[in-house]
Amino acid sequence: MRLLEIQRFWLIALLIWLGGIALGYAWLFRYSFAAGKAMTAPLAIPASLAPAEPLTRAHLFIALHPRCPCSRATVRELAKILSHSAGATEVTVLMYKPAGASDTWLEGALLDECRRMKCRIRPDPDGRLAASVGSLTSGGVALYGGDGKLRYQGGITASRGHEGDNVGENAVIEILRGNGGSHRSMPVFGCPIQKDAKQ
Secondary structure (H helix, E strand, O other), X not given: OHHHHHHHHHHHHHHHHHHHHHHHHHHHHHHHOOOOOEOOXXXXXXXXXXXXXXXXXXXXXXXXXXXXXXXHHHHXXXXXXXXXXXXXXXXXXXXXXXXXXXXXXXXXXXXXXXXXXXXXXXXXXXXXXXXXXXXXXXXXXXXXXXXXXXXXXXXXXXXXXXXXXXXXXXXXXXXHOOOOOOOEEOOOOOOEOOOOOOO
């Protein structure tokens, strides 16, 4: 009888342990595919971000929170996009920082990778510049053509922190190669970059 009780105890403990693992995986899966918030990007480059010189090629704006671990994958996907469409676009990184913080707050691996890709870096106090192109989530991209018109808005990863081919990345590459038509929109997977955009 004592042996039967011990076996029953370990069976129940095993079932509880397996149930906990299943719940953990379910939570991780749901979190990985939970899209961030966004607003509709303007159809033309906002005046606050318009380049001083006339556009001669596409311009891609990407909003990043320097401390968002999900955005490492986004920056690596950006590198792939640029390698498939060399010279087709200017890239401006809108790097979030709290208003009043010094620019050293931006320092880290994401900023270093963007510098290596020769991206233009614009510190973005409280994410106001990102919001002007519809981005409330780190990893949000707004791509404008050489005519200054919106061609793509959204993310370039398939889920949070996940690298690999995905619809958003492929859409941007096709547009930069001259094969994309009207602009498309895909979900953005990353950390919120505005205080009022909590996921």
